[in-house]
Amino acid sequence: MQRAWRRVWGVPWPDLLMATVLVLAALTTTLLDTGALHPAAETVSMIVAASVVLRTRATAIMAFTASAGIVALAFLPGAETPLWAFAAALLVAFSVTDHLRGMRMWVCLGVLLTAEYVIQVRTSDSAVEVLLTPLILTGAPALAGWLLARSRRQTRQLRELTEQLAASRAEAANLAAEAERARLARDLHDVLGHTLSSIAVQAGAAGELLEPGHPAGAPIERVRVAAHDGLDEVRSALSHRPPTVGLERIPALVLESGAALDATGSAPAIEPAFSTAIFRIVQEALTNARRHAPGGAARVRLRFDADAIDVVVVNQLCDTPSRTASGTEESGDGARRREPPGHGLAGMRERASAYGGSLGVDRGETEWVVHARFPLDDEHARPNENTRAGEGPRPRRNGRAGRNTQGDGNTQGDGKFQGDRDIQGDGSLRLDAHTQATSAGPTP
Numbered sequence: 001m002q003r004a005w006r007r008v009w010g011v012p013w014p015d016l017l018m019a020t021v022l023v024l025a026a027l028t029t030t031l032l033d034t035g036a037l038h039p040a041a042e043t044v045s046m047i048v049a050a051s052v053v054l055r056t057r058a059t060a061i062m063a064f065t066a067s068a069g070i071v072a073l074a075f076l077p078g079a080e081t082p083l084w085a086f087a088a089a090l091l092v093a094f095s096v097t098d099h100l101r102g103m104r105m106w107v108c109l110g111v112l113l114t115a116e117y118v119i120q121v122r123t124s125d126s127a128v129e130v131l132l133t134p135l136i137l138t139g140a141p142a143l144a145g146w147l148l149a150r151s152r153r154q155t156r157q158l159r160e161l162t163e164q165l166a167a168s169r170a171e172a173a174n175l176a177a178e179a180e181r182a183r184l185a186r187d188l189h190d191v192l193g194h195t196l197s198s199i200a201v202q203a204g205a206a207g208e209l210l211e212p213g214h215p216a217g218a219p220i221e222r223v224r225v226a227a228h229d230g231l232d233e234v235r236s237a238l239s240h241r242p243p244t245v246g247l248e249r250i251p252a253l254v255l256e257s258g259a260a261l262d263a264t265g266s267a268p269a270i271e272p273a274f275s276t277a278i279f280r281i282v283q284e285a286l287t288n289a290r291r292h293a294p295g296g297a298a299r300v301r302l303r304f305d306a307d308a309i310d311v312v313v314v315n316q317l318c319d320t321p322s323r324t325a326s327g328t329e330e331s332g333d334g335a336r337r338r339e340p341p342g343h344g345l346a347g348m349r350e351r352a353s354a355y356g357g358s359l360g361v362d363r364g365e366t367e368w369v370v371h372a373r374f375p376l377d378d379e380h381a382r383p384n385e386n387t388r389a390g391e392g393p394r395p396r397r398n399g400r401a402g403r404n405t406q407g408d409g410n411t412q413g414d415g416k417f418q419g420d421r422d423i424q425g426d427g428s429l430r431l432d433a434h435t436q437a438t439s440a441g442p443t444p
Contacts, residue, residue, distance in 0.1 A: 011053055011057065012056055015052065015053050015054075015055055015056055015057075016053055018052050018053075018055075018091065019049065019050050019051075019052040019053035022049035022050075022052055022084055022087065022088055022091075023046055023049040023050050025049070025083075025084040025087075026042075026045035026046055026048065026049040026082075026084045026085075026088075027042060027045065027046060029045070029082045029083075029084060030042045030045045030082075033080075035077070036076065036077070037076050037077045040076060041073070041076055044069050044072045044073055044076065045069075045073065045084075047065065047069050048065070048066050048069030048070060048073070048085070048088055049084065049088055051065040051066045051069070051088075051092075052066075052088060052091055052092070052095075055091065055092070055095035055099070056095070056099060059095055059096060059099040059100050059108070060100065060104055060108055062092060062095065063092055063095075063096050063108035063109075063111060063112055064108070064111060066088060066089070066092045066112070066115075067111045067112050067114070067115035068115070070085065070089070070115040070116065070118070070119050071115050071118050071119070073085070073119060074115075074118050074119040074121075074122040074123070075122070080123050081119055081120070081123050081124075085119075086137065089112070089116060089137050089138070090137060090140075090141045091141070092112055093109065093112060093137065093138045093139075093140075093141040093142045093145070094141035094142065094144055094145040095145065096108045096109055096112065096142065096145065097109070097141075097142045097143070097144075097145035097146040097149065098145035098146070098148055098149050099149075109138060109142060112138055113134055113135075113138045116133070116134035116137055116138060117130070117134045120133055120134055185238040188234065188238060189234065189235070189238050192230075192231075192234050193231060193234065193235070196227045196228075196230050196231040196234070197227075197231060199223065199224075199227040200224050200227035200228050200231065203220050203221070203223040203224035203227060204224050206220050207220045207221055207224065222256065226256070233245070245276055245279045246272060246275030246276050246278070246279050247267050247270075247275045247278060247279065248275075249279055250278075250279060250282055250300070250302070253279070253282060253283055253286065254282075254286070254300050257286040257289075257290065257298065258298070259286060259289070259297075259298035259299060259300055259315075260297075260298070260299045260300070261299075261300050261302070262299060262300070262301045262302070263301070263302035263303070263304075264301075264302070264303050264304070265302075265303055265304030265305060266304055267302075267304050268304065268309075268376065270376075274355050274374075277351040277352070277354065277355055278309065278311060278372075278374070280347075280348075280351055281311060281348045281351055281352065281359070281370075281372050282300055282311060282313060284344050284347065284348050285300075285313035285315075285348070285370045286298060286300070286313065286315075287344070288344050288370075289313070289315035289368070292368075293315050293316065293317055293318050293368065294318070295318055296315050296316040296317060296318045297315065297316045298313065298314065298315035298316070299313075299314050299315075300312070300313050301313075301314070306376070307375060307376055308373055308374060308375050308376055309373070309374040309376065310371070310372070310373050310374075311370075311371070311372040311373075311374075312369065312370070312371050312372075313369070313370045314367050314368070314369050314370075315367065315368050316366060316367050317363075317365075317366055317367060317368060345359075345361060348370070348372070352372050352373075352374065355374055356374065356375055356377075357372055357373055357374035357375065358372070358373055359371070359372040359373075
């Protein structure tokens with residue numbers, strides 16, 4: 001827009017303004033000159049003055065046109081050098097060195113200097129004036145134009161160097177950040193991988209030592225499977241592999257957490273990262289419920305509408321110490337003590353915000369509510385790439401062989417919805433009318 005208003009009929013307005021002023025001055029001066037040859041003098045004067053309009057668009061043509069006009073004025077009857085002609089010569093010399101380079105610049109300067117010598121010889125009787133005036137009229141503005149062009153060129157080069165330096169710094173910072181992330185990823189993989197692998201191995205060994213049907217067998221198996229799943233997710237996150245969990249894993253997560261699932265509607269086929277974000281929010285909310293209100297009943301409500309997905313996690317408060325959203329830990333007698341705030345709520349809010357959603361928490365007298373809402377649009381409603389076309393998701397066994405029993409809530413012991421109405425062929429969770437899954441009890 002700025003470049004548009006600076007041009008009139010495709011010509012920069014300063015050039016048009018200067019040309020207009022010079023044309024008016026040349027026309028007025030020539031008309032008032034009684035010794036000039038009319039209308040030839042007016043025509044040549046207007047051509048010389050109007051050539052200034054080409055100073056930025058066709059500098060060489062301007063220089064040759066002005067020089068030819070000056071020579072023509074020198075041979076007309078009553079020839080003289082008016083003030084507007086000096087101004088035009090100064091402007092032409094300045095423009096030549098400002099906009100031209102190399103041989104073209106020197107040729108144009110030579111032609112202009114020759115024309116000025118011709119008119120000085122025809123209009124002046126002083127040898128000093130004839131010798132020095134063209135040199136001054138051409139040399140001084142030519143030097144000014146050359147200095148201005150060099151300054152502009154140096155400014156442009158400095159700006160380019162500054163941009164290159166900024167890009168180099170940004171690249172160096174990115175490389176340093178990548179190196180730091182790689183180091184942290186290696187450390188996390190070593191620490192978490194070793195710890196989770198040890199837990200899985202020890203839990204598996206403990207399960208083998210127990211007699212079949214032992215009451216501790218189920219909790220130990222859940223520990224082993226959770227360790228294996230956690231190790232897989234750590235490796236997936238650190239290696240930037242596609243997400244492996246999503247909406248279809250929420251029933252298993254709810255069952256493992258000892259909570260209840262109440263879902264309504266038909267789950268859309270959304271992009272894997274979006275599905276994973278919803279899973280992580282439910283996972284974090286249930287983790288907080290177990291951590292801060294152990295033994296309290298929890299319920300997850302999923303509502304799939306045509307324009308939004310609502311996720312509500314409700315858990316009952318209990319008399320055991322629980323941490324509030326402000327980072328204080330409150331016991332049953334009302335005593336509070338300050339604890340370092342965690343990142344759970346902040347992380348859930350960031351995940352919701354990343355997909356255009358919102359997340360709010362409400363602490364009532366008897367329950368804690370986490371509510372996330374995700375508006376749906378074309379950007380998020382993309383096919384799920386984690387499952388093949390025409391195939392359902394491959395369920396993961398979260399219990400021993402033979403322990404999966406069909407329950408009334410359309411779930412098995414591994415937490416997967418079963419039946420045609422629960423899992424679609426594209427891998428998305430389908431809840432046509434109202435599906436409810438409740439575990440047998442809290443996880444020990």
